[in-house]
Amino acid sequence: MAQMQFWDAIRRAYDEEMARDPMVITMGEDVAVAGGTYKATNGLYETYGGERVIDTPISEGSFMGIATGASMLGVRPVVEIMSVNFAWLAMDQLFNSAAKIRYMSGGQLMCPLVVRSPGGTAHQLAAQHSARMEKVFMGIAGLRVVTPSNPKQAYGMLKAAIRCNDPVFINEHERMYNLAGEVPDEEYFHPLEGSEVARPGRDITLFGYNISVHWCLRAAEELSKQGIEAEVVDLFALNPLDREGIKASVSKTHRAIIVEEAEAPVGVGSEVMAIINEECFWELDAPPARVSAVNTPIPYAANLEKLVIPTEKDVVSKVLEVLGRG
């Protein structure tokens, strides 16, 4: 096991897959000559050349379609959308083409396409660069959605996504590219379905994904000092969600809080809560709760931006409230 930064883990996955399979390509804004906004494609252009590492014009709507069309004939494109906010422009091709072609052709064609994109709030980027859009992607039949919380997942998920025959959206985070963590030295494929217990506990389950896993872990550390053992479950797959994993943890702790960086309506929290109701309502000792962002576009001013996004302190407070110790 070596320590590796998140961006470098992604770059390693690219490098291994592109060396193995000449049909793996990557395309996006500034991914080639500039090496990628977050360095995730650094050096690939020099190794694999301009036919496979492609700087696109700023035309998200159509380069997503070009990648989809190429994937229909066995190319395995990895599209980087520089910021997830720009993915709105590519939704038609991603949702109406990539996610539906296999189904509407009666299984004749597949679209083994990967889309990677960072979302989330980071350092006052304001309303049009701070979207948390996983809620939109995870509601689309035919599109897998995963979201890594650490470099090992980032590495293993990209490798698995490139080889998987479904279109896969990988939801990354602008503030996590420099996060360091252990990545196996040997080749590793991370599952694209399921969940992971990031910290075992008995009193309450904290469901997080991507950056909120870290808030949950820090909150669990704090709560442990107060004698409360919170279990942290990393929902690294958002479509499909791991019904069995959610059920197993809630059946053990009998309490649940979903922690998300996104605003609450129609989101991961509401969906997980619905699954808890459907799968293990009678296991509950308290109503499930959510810790979510305030429902606004993201403001620019530093003090206001901080107010919108939850922190581990909000998680601790919500746990105490659910446990009746608030």
Next chain:
Amino acid sequence: MPGYPPAALLLEDSMKTALRKKLLRDMLFARRFEEQCYQDYQVRKIGGFLHLYPGQEACAHGVMAAARPGEDYVITGYRDHVHALVCGVPAKEVMAELYGKATGSSGGFGGSMHIFDASKHFMGGYALVGGPFPLAAGLAKALKMQGRDEIAICFLGDAANNQGTFHETLNMASVWELPVLFICENNLYGIGTSIERSTAELDQYKRVAAYRIPAAQADGQDIEVVHEAAQIAVNHVREKGTPYFLELKTYRFRGHSMSDGGAYRSKEEVEEWRKKDPLEILLARMIEDGEITREEYDAWDEEILSEIEDEIVPFAENSPDPDPADLTRYVLVEDDPYVHGGPSKGGA
């Protein structure tokens, strides 16, 4: 439409006659097939939306006569039945798809607007106007990477050129030198809005100049003119490996779809265009050249109507519905080992 060059195919006379006969019979088949769809839609044997092709037959048939049907990769919009037929998709399977049957070309999952046949390299009909532009360029990107001789051919209407995908895709296809042929079937209407009322430049091929892609315009009602223009286009794309844009001036005799009341165009206009029926234009020329008689043509018509009535429609009628057990089968690949951590993790 004055000003188009006369038809002048550089073929031996005997080959020319054989090709003309094939094209005329194929166009007649397409016409009768679509008319059958019209009837079956009226009695609700066909559901959904239905967009018919009569009037535009010379476009698909003329272009594909210059290409390699079943080998070159073809993609189009929702007015797609005839493009599928021209690529060699069996008519029975297209009809069964319209009937929503398991034997349909997409197994009943697609319907009229989503005919697919991967075995014939017919890569689908798509409902979002302009959506196939980038998909076609993507097919071309794959063909280029794989060093193959086939090309991608994208058939769309004039209204698709008002989408961003037109401009974005033409730009990238040009910069990246992709072997893709864009055919614009300019039928003068985007749904029920005329090109004069929606589009600043009426000549669609002129809009392509900004992307440094060679472009031409031709009479889309005369199949020999289409064929000749398409041969130049296909040769360019296949030999140079770079894009080409061909605009064909045409007209649909029926509405945009079956729910079209037709209030947006005059009877006189439709009648004027009906005088330029692509079947009649070729038939008249062949009669004049002594290659066919009206009686022979009528005999074909009888054969085709019998085939539709006795074979194609009964096949669709008598085929089974899709199996309800397959409802979710094609959403995600269920047994993909990489979903579960790779082959070594026992994920199938």
